[in-house]
Amino acid sequence: MGAIRVDGLRKSYGSVEAVAGMEFTVERGELYGFLGPNGAGKTTTIRTLTGQIEPDSGSVRVLGTDPTTEPLATRQAVGILPEQGSPPSFLTPREYFEFVGEVRDLDSERVADRMAAWADRLGFESKLDTLHTDLSRGQQQKVMITQAFLHEPDVVFIDEPLANLDPLVQEQVKQFLVSYAAGDNAVFVSTHNIDVAEEICTRVGIVADGQLVTERTLDGDEDDESLLDVFLDRVEGTAERDVPTPGRMDTES
Numbered sequence: 473m474g475a476i477r478v479d480g481l482r483k484s485y486g487s488v489e490a491v492a493g494m495e496f497t498v499e500r501g502e503l504y505g506f507l508g509p510n511g512a513g514k515t516t517t518i519r520t521l522t523g524q525i526e527p528d529s530g531s532v533r534v535l536g537t538d539p540t541t542e543p544l545a546t547r548q549a550v551g552i553l554p555e556q557g558s559p560p561s562f563l564t565p566r567e568y569f570e571f572v573g574e575v576r577d578l579d580s581e582r583v584a585d586r587m588a589a590w591a592d593r594l595g596f597e598s599k600l601d602t603l604h605t606d607l608s609r610g611q612q613q614k615v616m617i618t619q620a621f622l623h624e625p626d627v628v629f630i631d632e633p634l635a636n637l638d639p640l641v642q643e644q645v646k647q648f649l650v651s652y653a654a655g656d657n658a659v660f661v662s663t664h665n666i667d668v669a670e671e672i673c674t675r676v677g678i679v680a681d682g683q684l685v686t687e688r689t690l691d692g693d694e695d696d697e698s699l700l701d702v703f704l705d706r707v708e709g710t711a712e713r714d715v716p717t718p719g720r721m722d723t724e725s
């Protein structure tokens with residue numbers, strides 16, 4: 473069936489065609505990397521998949537639900553770490569997780585156990601009762617990661633999972649994402665970090681100008697072409713590019 477299905481998705485904002493016929497499927501057990509230059513349509517696709525905006529045409533399905541017609545059912549079933557998301561400034565992490573637990577229909581004991589496990593895993597136990605406004609960006613990101621996984625969803629959408637995290641925590645989050653997907657869940661990661669995608673993803677899709685231009689399975693059996701080279705080849709000439717260019721300069725010199 474596919475945990476995530478996108479068929480012929482189109483979405484414009486006025487005259488800007490943000491998504492122009494997107495197609496892909498993600499199965500359970502996959503850690504799928506969604507790569508593309510700035511403005512390629514990644515966030516618009518994720519916002520459609522999580523019921524935050526409606527497509528102009530095409531169809532999307534998440535765990536068999538239709539985020540367009542039943543957005544609450546979709547959002548109840550999935551975990552979401554949004555782009556530039558931050559926890560409410562007027563709550564502490566503990567209060568926020570208790571609130572998320574209520575929305576997610578988790579009993580308070582379960583919330584307490586999972587909150588303790590995540591605080592221990594990411595090292596923010598001492599901040600559980602500090603207002604978010606007094607946390608660093610990295611500490612807020614740890615809280616956002618925790619809320620996305622608190623109800624142990626079968627599908628998780630994550631935008632830039634490692635933003636603002638120190639290298640030690642980055643390693644822990646990478647390992648966690650790999651093991652979470654391996655536990656028969658679908659983890660969908662939008663990122664500009666090609667090295668990280670190459671390291672942890674089982675498959676990547678490269679997006680340009682609102683369409684999926686190529687997919688690549690990362691099973692350790694790849695040919696010599698690096699993911700960065702594939703990316704640069706496929707996004708050449710598309711509207712905005714935000715990848716570092718040293719590899720390109722090397723080939724030109």
Ligand SMILES: Nc1ncnc2c1ncn2[C@@H]1O[C@H](COP(=O)(O)OP(=O)(O)OP(=O)(O)O)[C@@H](O)[C@H]1O
Pocket residue numbers: 485488489490491508509510511512513514515516517
């Ligand atoms: N709310 C909006 N109103 C008008 N145009 C928008 C809106 N959101 C996105 N766009 C436009 O749609 C296109 C796709 O944007 P989107 O945010 O989906 O790209 P992205 O791949 O997530 O980019 P980035 O990597 O920079 O986050 C861009 O041209 C953007 O300017």
